[in-house]
Amino acid sequence: MDFKNLMRVARRRWRSIAAMFLLALSVSFAFSLTTTPVYESQTRIYITADSTSGQGNDIGANYFLVSQIKSYAQLANHAEVLKRTAEALDDNVTAADLAGRISATALPESLILQVTTHDTNPERAQKIAQAHAIVLTSYLEELETPKGDENPQIKATLTDPATYNPKPIAPRTLLNTVIAALLGLVLGCGLALVRELLDNTIHSMEEMEKTIDAPVMASVGIDPEIERKPLLTDLSGFSIRGEAFRVLRTNLQFLDLDSEIKSLVITSATAGEGKTTTSANLAIALAQTGRRVLVVDGDLRRPRIARLMGLEGAVGLTTVLVGRTELDASIQKHKESGVYVLASGPTPPNPSEILQSRAARDLILQLRDKFDAVIIDAPPILPVADATILATICDGAILVTRHGKTPRDHVQTAAQRLRSVNAKLLGAVVNFVPKQAAGGYYYYYYYAEQETRPKTGGRRKETTK
Incomplete structure (x- = not known):
């Protein structure tokens, strides 16, 4: 089917295309209106080798930290860390409530952990992020303290306090609308072609x-x-x-x-x-x-x-x-x-x-x-x-x-x-x-x-x- 025939099909079946387009937009708007807004807060933790351990200028210590930084990020969602964060908040929040709301990623080619928290309330998201970052810094130093030694091998420093963002990150109404419009057009054109192929009039x-x-x-x-x-x-x-x-x-x-x-x-x-x-x-x-x-x-x-x-x-x-x-x-x-x-x-x-x-x-x-x-x-x-x-x-x-x-x-x-x-x-x-x-x-x-x-x-x- 050449371009001219496709245009004929589009003109003949424009109602199918318009129906799918409007249906996709309606679903998108309904989803955006009924979805509870989600807010985000972020904080950062800088990991270094502790100078008092005698490894502060050791190049090998830095390589060790680079290899470990992803493991530290994974510890952000461990049960013990979530439990301590819930206790620190003292807001009738359990570790299970925090699971899925908190994530941590290691920034590329750095020794920085970025902790991100999501919640339906922007103040609560900031509060959880701050509490979790403090708990995580303490927990990482505790893990990297050798048995029988009081000095940890690393030093975790909270460099950026938890941010406050009054604008929700979800739902993304504009993005959802654009995606829905494109999807509606694709589905509408597909429906028009199917109807044309099945039409024997x-x-x-x-x-x-x-x-x-x-x-x-x-x-x-x-x-x-x-x-x-x-x-x-x-x-x-x-x-x-x-x-x-x-x-x-x-x-x-x-x-x-x-x-x-x-x-x-x-x-x-x-x-x-x-x-x-x-x-x-x-x-x-x-x-x-x-x-x-x-x-x-x-x-x-x-x-x-x-x-x-x-x-x-x-x-x-x-x-x-x-x-x-x-x-x-x-x-x-x-x-x-x-x-x-x-x-x-x-x-x-x-x-x-x-x-x-x-x-x-x-x-x-x-x-x-x-x-x-x-x-x-x-x-x-x-x-x-x-x-x-x-x-x-x-x-x-x-x-x-x-x-x-x-x-x-x-x-x-x-x-x-x-x-x-x-x-x-x-x-x-x-x-x-x-x-x-x-x-x-x-x-x-x-x-x-x-x-x-x-x-x-x-x-x-x-x-x-």
């Missing part, structure tokens, strides 16, 4: 065209008003969604110059991808050019066209096919758009058999001759065979998919099923495309906005792809 025009081996004829952006205003007649003259269907209308006109496409099946791989609104709005877009357009609700299982357009759904395709009503009497007209509508009629027990009948084929051919364009809203391809049956009768089919939701294998299988019955797959319409979709359809929205934006003294142009 289609996110770009190139992916879609490669999957179905047909062009993307239009992409319809996310519109928060689609539930309230699903039809083009509900929208104002300037609308990105309306422009998308005008693009689809234009592309249909130039799709096949040798043969006119008059009957068209609109279907999808699975339910919930927007095929019904696509059927209705394409019919409205075609009718806006002065054509006589009929939209047929061919979804005899879950009909929605009549309800979407505010018409009666009890009379329609099934009542005409069984001879209960005449065709002309069953066709309704949508007043706002001028689109003619043939609803589904009552739901039959055997939709596939009805659509596969000779009567259904003859009816569709009759409608094709009667109208300039016939749009059939068909059921999804994968659950049932209805769409493929209708596609064999019509001039072609358009596959509706949902950006970032429809799995690639579903789209590919749907396209294969159409071609397996020799139906003509004209292309795809991609619904719910986010404006910021990287590497996908953003260019269309940019140009659509530029072309459709009202200009002073000018006319709004129709965008084509």
